[in-house]
Amino acid sequence: MSKLKILNIVGARPQIIKASAISRAVAGEFRDDIEEVVIHTGQHYDRELSEVFFDELEIRRPDHNLQVGSGRHGRQTGMILERIEDVIISEKPDCVIIYGDTNSTLAAALAAAKQHYPVVHIEAGMRSFNKTMPEELNRIVADHASTLLIAPTNTAFKNLMAEGFRPENVAPYSINNPRVFLTGDIMYDNSLFYADLAGRKKQDFLTGLGVTEDRYVLVTIHRDSNTDDPTRLTAIFSTVKELAERNSIDMVMPLHPRTMIALRNRAPELYASLSEHPLIRMLPPVSFLEMILLEKKAKMIITDSGGVQKESHFFSKPCIVVRKETEWVELVRNGTVRLADADPEKIREAWQFFMEKGSTLQYPGFFGDGKAAMTILREILLVFRS
Ligand code: UD1
Numbered sequence: 001m002s003k004l005k006i007l008n009i010v011g012a013r014p015q016i017i018k019a020s021a022i023s024r025a026v027a028g029e030f031r032d033d034i035e036e037v038v039i040h041t042g043q044h045y046d047r048e049l050s051e052v053f054f055d056e057l058e059i060r061r062p063d064h065n066l067q068v069g070s071g072r073h074g075r076q077t078g079m080i081l082e083r084i085e086d087v088i089i090s091e092k093p094d095c096v097i098i099y100g101d102t103n104s105t106l107a108a109a110l111a112a113a114k115q116h117y118p119v120v121h122i123e124a125g126m127r128s129f130n131k132t133m134p135e136e137l138n139r140i141v142a143d144h145a146s147t148l149l150i151a152p153t154n155t156a157f158k159n160l161m162a163e164g165f166r167p168e169n170v171a172p173y174s175i176n177n178p179r180v181f182l183t184g185d186i187m188y189d190n191s192l193f194y195a196d197l198a199g200r201k202k203q204d205f206l207t208g209l210g211v212t213e214d215r216y217v218l219v220t221i222h223r224d225s226n227t228d229d230p231t232r233l234t235a236i237f238s239t240v241k242e243l244a245e246r247n248s249i250d251m252v253m254p255l256h257p258r259t260m261i262a263l264r265n266r267a268p269e270l271y272a273s274l275s276e277h278p279l280i281r282m283l284p285p286v287s288f289l290e291m292i293l294l295e296k297k298a299k300m301i302i303t304d305s306g307g308v309q310k311e312s313h314f315f316s317k318p319c320i321v322v323r324k325e326t327e328w329v330e331l332v333r334n335g336t337v338r339l340a341d342a343d344p345e346k347i348r349e350a351w352q353f354f355m356e357k358g359s360t361l362q363y364p365g366f367f368g369d370g371k372a373a374m375t376i377l378r379e380i381l382l383v384f385r386s
């Protein structure tokens, strides 16, 4: 039987990380059944947002790099759409795999679906119910352009049913008769797979930063609603600084370039005071192994990231999410994620709660068995191998 050809589409940091779980399984258990071609849109291009993950994780190097770079939404999405269409047509895949909710996800979904190539959307069904988030529009369109929708949680599965997707559909599947499939979360695969290695390979990393286990809080902020609004940006970072000082605890902050640029331009005095602060480590983005080590050893996490929020759960850490809402509602219901918006009072309250009750919290397994990539690839073979 001939191999099934998949296009694995990445563009932004978390997609490279997620795609590595698929790449690893293709190179291993599925090497006789699946041929993989990796397309990098070039949405992320700095070494620490892209290359570092290809060096560190077992992901196939891109066969095509579309080099679109940064730009406003329309321009960036349009450039990906135009360039990826040519590659899809020339590669003639059996299916196109997309991840999450970035502009790369949206453009790849549209290009593939309009050329009648079936789309597999990993992380389908996530909803914030806030369409002012660019990601919400991207994920809704991507889901509705897909033939195989891989939902990572029960909530995601139910969200899809509420939008008219039907679990009772039967083969042959198509964009008009899509298959909705519930698996665990693909990011959990990676956190499990790399957690020990991170401990071994990066054991001097914390010492190098001058912090010790359980005596620092990890902070990541990159969402446009927080970086592009000076009031929210200042509220979040001033409160982080205040909490560090009041509690004499270190804050480790690997920051997306977008956040560094925003702080420098929109809050220069605050940026200067954070840069010189003895309790604050403001860093460029770190590698995945460094990141999961930081998560594993932190006292608490403060973030607006989707991925880091989930990883807080994988590593049993309380997490303050500086957004109004989240797609990962299980974590909020579980009491281990608290939504604090960009409100200093809510951030302080959540902090106080976690400092007092942190050790009593439970972290049940909402995200599967850490073998989502294998389950997804088995399903892809069932659905698309003729
Ligand atoms: C994108 C995704 C977001 C995801 C995030 C993961 C969209 C709409 N947003 O946000 O959902 O959570 O990736 O990290 O797709 N920049 C650099 N170097 C780079 C890339 C970007 O400096 O390699 C800077 C540029 O100033 C750029 C800005 O970051 O304008 C924003 O980059 P962009 O790719 O548009 O969105 P992200 O904020 O990274």
Ligand code: UDP
Residues within 6 Å of the ligand: 013, 014, 017, 220, 222, 254, 255, 284, 285, 286, 287, 288, 289, 291, 292, 304, 305, 306, 307, 308, 311
């Ligand atoms: N991450 C990383 N280095 C960093 C910050 C994040 O490796 O400096 C990883 C993190 O562990 C997670 C993913 O990047 O797996 C999350 O990406 P991001 O926060 O950029 O995007 P989101 O998940 O919000 O879309």
